Amino acid sequence: MATKTGASTRARLLDAAEEMINRQGFAATSIDQIIDKVGMTKGTFFYHFKTKNELARALIERFAAADQQFLRSSMERAEKLSDDPLQQVLIFVGLLIEVGEQLDANPQPGCLFATYCYERGLFDEETHRVIADAMMSWRRVLGGKLRAAAEQHPPKTEADLDSLADMLTVVFEGAFVMSRSISGPGVFAAQLRHYRAYLQLLFGG
Amino acid sequence: MATKTGASTRARLLDAAEEMINRQGFAATSIDQIIDKVGMTKGTFFYHFKTKNELARALIERFAAADQQFLRSSMERAEKLSDDPLQQVLIFVGLLIEVGEQLDANPQPGCLFATYCYERGLFDEETHRVIADAMMSWRRVLGGKLRAAAEQHPPKTEADLDSLADMLTVVFEGAFVMSRSISGPGVFAAQLRHYRAYLQLLFGG
DNA sequence: GTTCTTCTACCGACCGGACGGTATAATCAA
């Protein structure tokens, strides 16, 4: 069917672009390189994307959608496994540690959010907003849980719970930089375990 | 004096390049843009740097040297203020929090290490090694202190001290991403305070 | 059931300009 091939062609372009942008950034990834990789022509590319920057937006929207779905499904899983908000958070971080272990097995894991934010000047406001919204929703979901947890388990130290929620994102993004810069085993898993240990110590275990 | 102007010319090129690379990345920063900004010509640029990638290496080496000096001087200051290794670490992180507050006042703070690692494919092995060495020396210096601290104050939980040292770098780099992506006050300071709180809880205080 | 039209999907030659880089002359202090 016509529509089917069209959709898969678009997806293949997005896949190729994401992989190359991950390695060398957006500006250094030319349209020629992308179409060469998937064996298509320029006409095809510009049929699916009006400009290179529209590709960028489509990419980040796809990435953010997957990110959101992962956030929600992981939190739902955690909620099914315990009724205590603190335990839910710890299980949630535990699920992320599993993902971290997969990332650690990857040769060069990358996050499109970070890639874009280091070439920030190239993208428009709407693209920036997609990234900001994604991060804010992690803060909202995890922050809400942390507040519920704090009610039942008063923290040992005064701590701002929004920035504590942000810290998960911060650790994740920082781990990307470190795992790319130095070759060592288990960066993500180790860092996320520290974050979990902090939560355990803070809320008392 | 000839040498003097030469040196300052070179430095001005490096300054301009760093600022623009910070905003839009390396690939998207053209030599023409750099020389326009400082009001020079191409001949001048290529007298000082054989290629664009040599500029990249000079930039990262200058950045890494400053980073190293900051690491050593901060640790020395901390060592003068206390004899207890744990207190030294906590003071050290406290000094970083002060730096974090300055970064938070900045409109778009950036770290060249992270910028390069998100355009990794563009740089040669030696450039990568400069970054890896810098991160390793943070691990070495802070990790050493943490081991000394752990002897006198046994940690509440089993914790790998190298990755605990790495966590400072991780938090720092992650905070760059977050502070660029969402506009909110005090990202660096808040995140580094969480790191310090973790250390305090872990080693008991 | 064959003609005409329309639509999606794709192709590849081409354009102007920007890119990294070079060649070489001019300037100037010591």
Add this chain to the structure above:
DNA sequence: TTGATTATACCGTCCGGTCGGTAGAAGAAC
């Protein structure tokens, strides 16, 4: 004079983007 430094003009390549066109499926009309 010499060597460090700066200016100007230029080169070939690659860049993002345009454009005219093709193939083929799906209707619609008769």
